[in-house]
Amino acid sequence: MSIKTAQESGLALCPKCHKLNDMEEGADIHTTMQCTRCHGMFYPRKPHSLQYTLAWNIAALLAFIPANIYPIMIIYSVGIGDPNTILSGIGEFVDHGLYPIAAIIFTASIIVPLLKIVGLFLLVYRVHTGVRLRPDKHSKFYHALEFLGPWSMLDVFVVALLVAVVELGFVTSVSAGPAINYFTLTVIFTMIAANSFDPRLLWDKDQSNENAKEKNDC
Amino acid sequence: MNTTKDTSQLIACLQCDALYDTPILKQGQSAKCIRCGSILAERKVDSIERSFYWSLAGIMLSVPAILLPIMGVTLVGQYHHASLLDCILALIEHGFIMIATLVFLFTLAVPIVRLLGAFYITSSFKFNRLKPSLLHFFRAFHHLDNWAMLNVFMLGIVVSMYKLLDDTELSVNMGLLAFILWLICSTMAASSLDQDYIWQELENKFVD
The missing domain is CATH 2.30.30 (SH3 type barrels.)
Structure with missing residues (x-):
């Protein structure tokens, strides 16, 4: 059974208010349209979606390198500084036997950003080439990536809290390290990358493949 | 076709x-x-009423949640505590302006603006004072959907508590309770807001 899409019927969906609009005669899927309900400007498909996703993704990957090299947090006790990177912070939890917390931080600050970057690269590649594209699986995967995005901010919030709470003058204090800037950038970049990917492209490709197949069969 | x-x-x-x-x-x-x-x-159940009261509660709770200290530490007789606002101020003091701005946006500005926005929209529906400007307002409101991170901050509080438990004496303050309630209110206000219904009503009224 083939499902008709809005695009094939000459309709376009406003991404903000979910109103279907008639596409004008001869309008391309990348022409700007104005929604009749909310009067916002939109495109039937995000233009250059793959390129934008790829670009933000590369930026995120580049920012992720210094984020792991530089210390994210410096703990001063009696005037002596002890720099902590993301990984050494996790190692400390493991040393203290706090495995669940170590697992949460490891997931939020290492696995999720990497998974998002690699996953988006994969999605862009699959959509671009159309090889082994499974829209049902891939769109679920995309939604998981989108949902996980903000949770990577966990480490930044932890550092922010520690900096504010542990402020006991000379005895102990905590300061943030340069890696926190890069790490935040990684998170923001992956979120923008995920936002600029248009999941409908997954289905468009599939639809056109199907149509081509039907034509060949005839 | x-x-x-x-x-x-x-x-x-x-x-x-x-x-x-x-x-x-x-x-x-x-x-x-x-x-x-x-x-x-x-179609959400009783959307306007529920969202109205949740956002009203959220707006009232936002003040204690931001200003009251969330937790404090005691070490060698010294005590220090911090609130959500202190986190941002401490980051500014250490020179991390960008991080401070982003933490401010994600955990303070966006949640408050979303609560106020939900309150404004639902109250205009509740008291039947619909204006054409609501169309633009509600469209702008949707831009903030992805950027509220109160739930992540909550997890951050839990993790940093574990971090501090090890070598300091940790005390929990009223701010934590207020913050948890604030988180619940803003989540409920957002999830009970029925966008399809609001758009449909606004369209029936103002778009011909």
Whole structure:
């Protein structure tokens, strides 16, 4: 059974208010349209979606390198500084036997950003080439990536809290390290990358493949 | 192809662009896309009332949640505590302006603006004072959907507590309770807001 899409019927969906609009005669899927309900400007498909996703993704990957090299947090006790990177912070939890917390931080600050970057690269590649594209699986995967995005901010919030709470003058204090800037950038970049990917492209490709197949069969 | 059909009788899936006839839903029902499984449309129960009261509670709770100290530490007889606002101020003091700005946006500004926005929209519906400007307001409101991170900050509080438990004496303050309640209120206010209904009503009123 083939499902008709809005695009094939000459309709376009406003991404903000979910109103279907008639596409004008001869309008391309990348022409700007104005929604009749909310009067916002939109495109039937995000233009250059793959390129934008790829670009933000590369930026995120580049920012992720210094984020792991530089210390994210410096703990001063009696005037002596002890720099902590993301990984050494996790190692400390493991040393203290706090495995669940170590697992949460490891997931939020290492696995999720990497998974998002690699996953988006994969999605862009699959959509671009159309090889082994499974829209049902891939769109679920995309939604998981989108949902996980903000949770990577966990480490930044932890550092922010520690900096504010542990402020006991000379005895102990905590300061943030340069890696926190890069790490935040990684998170923001992956979120923008995920936002600029248009999941409908997954289905468009599939639809056109199907149509081509039907034509060949005839 | 039947293009003469009225566009208000059709809906398309936001995720995969599949086209359907608009389902007629009772309160509490939702329609799913059969192709990709995402939710097409839903009618939330008692949306305006519930969202109104949750956002009102959220607005009132935001002041203690931001200003009251969340937790404190005691070490060698010295005590220090910090609130959400202190976190941002401490980051500014250490020179991390960008991080401070982003933490401010994600955990303070965006949640408050979303609560105020939900309150404004639902109160205009509740007291029947709909204005055409609401169309623009509600559209702008949707830009903030992805950027509230109170739940992540909550997890951050839990993790940093574990971090501090090890070598300091940790005390929990009233701010934590206020923050948890604030988180609940803002989550409930956002999830009980029925966007489809609001857009439909605004369209019936102002778009001809």
